[in-house]
């Protein structure tokens with residue numbers, strides 16, 4: 627069975643934007659992997675970076691386990707993600723380790739530079755993981771194919787200029803919203819941090835509202851919208867439509 631990789635920047639990025647789609651794919655028997663570039667090392671008022679990372683990696687693994695997924699930490703540091711050789715190798719190591727048929731990641735335009743850099747790194751890794759002479763610093767075989775690559779929507783449904791992204795389709799996740807909520811709820815330390823730093827406690831509610839707004843785009847109660855990467859080399863057909871059928875709705 628094909629493997630599927632959702633690769634975010636911080637623990638909880640994937641849960642907000644793509645966990646419903648992953649839950650649907652897990653139900654259909656796909657092997658799911660969730661990776662994050664960083665371990666959320668700055669999100670605590672009182673713990674050290676190493677301590678909060680340990681907490682957040684545990685929470686991310688617990689969330690992934692709810693859909694039988696494996697969790698991977700790429701090795702980066704929160705608010706330090708950059709398009710560099712070091713980070714390129716981290717991203718390619720994850721791609722080669724998982725060897726996915728389908729990759730989901732952050733959109734190229736988002737509110738946080740860490741997110742945009744991660745998007746670029748994962749996009750690039752999806753392309754170069756199959757280049758035999760590219761040395762990712764680990765004894766992993768090159769991928770034998772270009773994966774399908776999809777970007778989830780920007781946070782808040784808009785780029786930094788307030789414009790909507792050119793979404794291609796949405797997935798109806800109404801039937802798995804409970805699972806999505808359970809997964810996000812695993813990230814309790816992030817919720818505490820946002821309460822402390824942003825005086826904001828709408829963690830689960832915001833996810834539900836966003837899923838409802840995305841659902842409106844496709845005429846369903848709850849949705850997750852995506853853009854397919856159609857750059858040279860990558861498959862051009864939409865494999866998610868084949869897998870999910872009428873749950874996958876073009877915009």
Ligand SMILES: [Zn+2]
Nearest residue numbers: 635636639741
């Ligand atoms: Zn994030």
